[in-house]
Amino acid sequence: MNRHLVSAASLTRDDALLILDTAEELARVADRPIKKLPTLRGRTVVNLFFEDSTRTRTSFEVAAKRLSADVINFSAKGSSVAKGESLRDTALTLEAMGADAVVIRHVASGAAHRLAGWVSGSVINAGDGTHEHPTQALLDAFTIRRRLRPCEAGAGPFPAGRGALDGVRVAIVGDVLHSRVARSNVALLNVLGAEVTLVAPPTLLPLAVGSWPCEAAYDLDAVLPKSDVVMMLRVQRERMSAAYFPSVREYSRRYGLDATRMALLPDHAIVMHPGPMNRGVEIAAEVADSARSTIVEQVANGVSVRMAVLYLLLGGAEFPEESGAGFPEESGAEFPEEGR
Numbered sequence: 001m002n003r004h005l006v007s008a009a010s011l012t013r014d015d016a017l018l019i020l021d022t023a024e025e026l027a028r029v030a031d032r033p034i035k036k037l038p039t040l041r042g043r044t045v046v047n048l049f050f051e052d053s054t055r056t057r058t059s060f061e062v063a064a065k066r067l068s069a070d071v072i073n074f075s076a077k078g079s080s081v082a083k084g085e086s087l088r089d090t091a092l093t094l095e096a097m098g099a100d101a102v103v104i105r106h107v108a109s110g111a112a113h114r115l116a117g118w119v120s121g122s123v124i125n126a127g128d129g130t131h132e133h134p135t136q137a138l139l140d141a142f143t144i145r146r147r148l149r150p151c152e153a154g155a156g157p158f159p160a161g162r163g164a165l166d167g168v169r170v171a172i173v174g175d176v177l178h179s180r181v182a183r184s185n186v187a188l189l190n191v192l193g194a195e196v197t198l199v200a201p202p203t204l205l206p207l208a209v210g211s212w213p214c215e216a217a218y219d220l221d222a223v224l225p226k227s228d229v230v231m232m233l234r235v236q237r238e239r240m241s242a243a244y245f246p247s248v249r250e251y252s253r254r255y256g257l258d259a260t261r262m263a264l265l266p267d268h269a270i271v272m273h274p275g276p277m278n279r280g281v282e283i284a285a286e287v288a289d290s291a292r293s294t295i296v297e298q299v300a301n302g303v304s305v306r307m308a309v310l311y312l313l314l315g316g317a318e319f320p321e322e323s324g325a326g327f328p329e330e331s332g333a334e335f336p337e338e339g340r
């Protein structure tokens with residue numbers, strides 16, 4: 001594994017499978033009465049958020065704390081950034097306080113890449129502009145694998161077991177142009193063997209989409225019956241500087257997923273959304289809250305996947321097998337002194 005996680009496009013198939021398999025092991029911690037491992041004890045993780053977040057920031061915090069790391073939450077609001085301090089000076093200040101990993105979300109594409117050149121610790125991209133959001137793609141892949149791969153042999157469209165996502169057909173629908181989630185998912189799903197189709201009005205597809213490792217389509221109703229997964233994207237009105245469609249109502253009519261449209265999916269297909277959702281725009285409430293929806297699972301899986309990323313990048317100590325009782329926190333005993 002690389003020292004940083006800046007883009008999903010930089011992950012090899014082996015890297016991605018290692019993260020997903022590690023997340024699968026770490027997910028077991030969530031089922032224990034004490035949901036904590038000492039593996040990153042003494043390490044410091046800084047959450048450096050220059051843009052709003054609910055899911056990513058809190059799940060990185062929970063993930064780091066479950067691995068016993070110290071966590072510093074930094075928000076640009078109320079900091080010296082408001083007085084004009086640069087990203088570089090902010091990062092170096094936090095590094096001087098002993099950060100081993102910096103988790104960064106920034107409005108500018110490329111911010112995580114720049115940061116990786118300035119600090120000696122690991123940098124994890126938690127979303128940079130319209131560029132990438134690699135841990136979102138990893139938790140999406142983890143969720144697809146859990147929902148579609150473990151079906152009993154012969155009972156579903158895919159063989160049982162973990163493995164990759166070979167042959168899984170994924171439709172990513174909506175505002176692809178402004179979506180870092182779409183970019184990271186196309187890269188990661190491709191390396192894992194899935195077949196991706198982007199579905200959007202022509203105005204919301206990037207000009208360079210022809211060079212991406214996926215198909216592009218405009219007719220959602222034609223794509224849905226051939227999809228195992230449909231991933232709805234938020235219409236990012238805050239990033240839109242022009243009119244990309246005639247009206248929200250028109251967009252919703254052509255590209256929104258309601259119950260009638262969901263019925264076009266094969267029986268085993270799942271519905272995903274990275275959140276936050278615009279209910280009634282790209283996804284109807286009845287779909288978001290349906291049994292096919294994995295939206296809440298995606299949030300829970302985000303903690304396991306981010307634990308795996310922190311564990312692998314920071315080279316944490318071994319974590320125990322399910323039967324292991326080797327950790328003092330689980331037995332209620334004190335940690336041994338260093339060096340004993």
Ligand code: CP
Nearest residue numbers: 053054055056274275
């Ligand atoms: N999916 C996602 O990145 O959500 P947040 O903006 O709430 O972190």
